[in-house]
Amino acid sequence: MVLTPYPDPQVRAVVDAADLTRITPPDLYGIDCLGLADFGDGAEWLALLAAPPSRRLIVVSRSDHCPTRQALQAAYPALAHLLSDFPYPSPGHHRIIIGVVELHLIIQQPWHSFDGYVDGWWGPQPEVIQPLRHFTRPLAHGAQRVAVIGAGLSGTQTADALRRRGAQVVLMDPAPASGASGNAQGMLYIAPQREPTPASLFWLQAFEHALRSYRECPHFHPSGLFCMAEHADQIPKLQTLMAAIKRPPEQVRFMDADQASVQLGQRARLGGLFWPQSGWMEVAERVKSEAARLDCQALTALDIREHDDGIVITTDGGDYSVDAVVLANATAVRQFAPDWLRVQAVRGQISRRRADQAVTSAVCGEGYLTPAAADGYMSFGASFNPKDDGTDLRAEDDADNDRRVRELVELGDPGKPGASRASVRCASPDYLPIVGRLPDDDWIQGLAKLRTDAKWRPPHPMQGWRRIAVNVGHGSRGLTSTPLCADLVAADLTGEPLPIAKGLFEHLTPARFLIRALKRNQL
Ligand SMILES: Cc1cc2nc3c(=O)[nH]c(=O)nc-3n(C[C@H](O)[C@H](O)[C@H](O)COP(=O)(O)OP(=O)(O)OC[C@H]3O[C@@H](n4cnc5c(N)ncnc54)[C@H](O)[C@@H]3O)c2cc1C
Known part of the structure; x- marks a missing residue:
């Protein structure tokens, strides 16, 4: 199968729909990320579940009217057991993993809310996927060796999310579950708002993601x-x-x-x-058992140095060379993050x-x-x-x-x-978590005009990102936010489609604080 190059940098190639009807499954499964032009009645996606590929396949689709789980199960009884995770089709970006097939379902939102790289389309391609206002997110370094600093709820789940994507992870913390994640019990909290603000969309999506990710967790008690x-x-x-x-x-x-x-x-x-479906968790027990399973090293990170080809972390137990690092060390992030990142x-x-x-x-x-x-x-x-x-x-x-x-x-x-x-x-100034790679130093120069004109847009969106990512600022609701944020930071580092809409990423990326500081002329 030939993938046609596509001029938009966010889309790697386009497959002719006619090709797709002719190709045999092994050809199709050479694709990493497949776009379905419209979810429709879900038939194409269900066909993938009925004959699953041999390796991981990301499917992304958009829909205005998506069938409910009950309707899908009634229409395809043989697949009913696979569909038990299918989300309630509320407007927003949903991510469902069934075996090796991962579906990103974008409901009642424009295609350009998707932030990712689509290898091929099934059906007519949608309108061009647009960059965000100030920046775009080009393919990440595809980090293979990643250090995660801090083993609380955030760090353990980040390490797990990276491992699931095939990265070699070293998780380090001198005392896992000694910070906020050391409480005996915590609740899986949700307080939706009437207006679909970015914050309320994030918390609802994070809550649903957390429910799915804790389903197998012996320390989570779905008491309601x-x-x-x-x-x-x-x-x-x-x-x-x-x-x-x-x-x-x-x-x-x-x-x-x-x-x-x-x-x-x-x-x-x-x-x-x-x-x-919600409930409470034995938080400290959960974090300690995850830290042990993920082979957490009893190390304190002392210094981080970036080089052209990677990062060296100095710890009290020696140096570690990695492709990327995730700071999941709550308020101690100040030690390694730029001044404009305030917690x-x-x-x-x-x-x-x-x-x-x-x-x-x-x-x-x-x-x-x-x-x-x-x-x-x-x-x-x-x-x-x-x-x-x-x-x-x-x-x-x-x-x-x-x-x-x-x-x-x-x-x-x-x-x-x-x-x-x-x-x-550890709370952020806007009470949303801070998740993703740090922008590089060129941003301050490239966006300097924001100091005098807050409405100014750069002619070319900024796209330089460091190999240092953060996953902090979970405030009072870490049980709810950390599973989704772990997948978000892992997707950002490994170059996968983000598990949230692009517009929401703008409200979670650390870059938002750099942009705000420039607009307020504080940098
Ligand atoms: C009293 C209280 C009650 C709460 N109740 C709830 C609740 O009911 N529901 C809920 O969802 N949330 C609750 N929260 C919030 C929740 O506990 C946090 O959001 C969550 O634990 C944050 O996890 P974290 O991994 O980001 O941070 P932390 O758990 O603080 O982990 C940070 C880790 O980084 C490590 N570290 C720091 N510096 C370094 C370094 N240099 N090298 C290596 N490691 C380092 C520390 O040792 C620590 O283990 C509560 C918080 C508090 C304080």
Whole structure:
């Protein structure tokens, strides 16, 4: 099969649709990324599942009206078991992996929201995939040897995502799960907004991605999560929100206080939204077992030097030469990142009590409360102290956490206190994670005009990226954000299509802070 060169740098080649009907599967499977012009009734994609290729194949398709999982399963009963992961077809960019076939499904968004490299098209090719306003993302270095610094939720999942893509990974941390990811229990949190802002699109997509990625995790407990209204006035807004986000009842439903009390096994103060598939995780256990599985080295990274052909990392146990590095070391990223990349420490203390009276689903509002863990204790909290990186235990924080729980549910016997734990969240200035390669030094010169004209657009989008990537800024919701961000940074480093829409990447890339700093004339 001949791939026709295509002038747009984002598209490697175009296959004539007629060729595709003639080619035999082995030819087709020489392609890494195949575009389906329209998802239609899903027949072509399902044909790939019925006769799967021998190696990984990425399929990307767009659709305005996509069938639901139930409709696909009814139409193709023989493939029903493979389709159990098919997402609810809400507008946005969905990524589904079934065996070696990975489907990127872009629903009710233009083709140019896709950021990736398509080897061949099945059906007529779509309109040209456009670059972002200030920059484009040319093919990455195709990193093979990658160091990941930090083994919390972010680093362990990044190392795993890179390994799944065939990279050789060295994960390093002197004490895995010693930072924010060292809490005994954490909730898989979701709070959608009515308007489809970049942030709300990101969190919904991250939540769905996290649900799929934790399905096999023995430390995740899908007890359901009840997000309670913070005050009675909020209830009508939650009901409007339910209508706006268009999710099926198996994903989310409204419960009044009585229904919630039955669900929780304790008296709930108010109604709210119940997410039956969500739940809580034994975070520290999960991170420690992942760090061990990924052969985490007990090393502290001390220095990073970039050369033309790679990177040398100096650690307290010697030097490591790699193609690329991912900084997943939360607020300690400041040691290696440029000054314009700002993160903030937000101290938090979590309290524990014996769960003599416990909830059966996780519950959150201003604070949160988990069901009992295997040790018989439940966790609740958490205090939130911006610009504070103290990890000392404070009695006033425990008292505040007690108050937060009482605002959620009525617990007759609060239970004997257990050991509290304080640690530091790493928050970004806009409360979205910071994910992807760092822009190179040419950007400051190339975008200098932004200092005097914030609306200026460069004639040629910037495209120089360093071999240093970051995956930090997960704030209070790392359980939700880290699985998607791990896949995002791994895709960025290995030159794969991104698992999110291009427009969303603009809101997550570290480059956004460089552009903002220039616009504010701070650089
Ligand atoms: C009190 C509290 C309660 C929370 N509750 C929830 C919750 O219920 N649900 C939720 O989703 N999120 C919750 N969070 C947030 C969540 O814990 C974080 O978002 C998440 O753990 C961040 O993971 P991380 O890997 O980015 O950072 P961390 O877990 O802090 O990991 C960073 C790692 O980098 C290592 N490191 C640093 N410097 C170096 C170096 N030079 N070399 C090698 N390694 C280095 C550190 O040792 C550390 O292990 C909570 C946070 C707090 C503080």
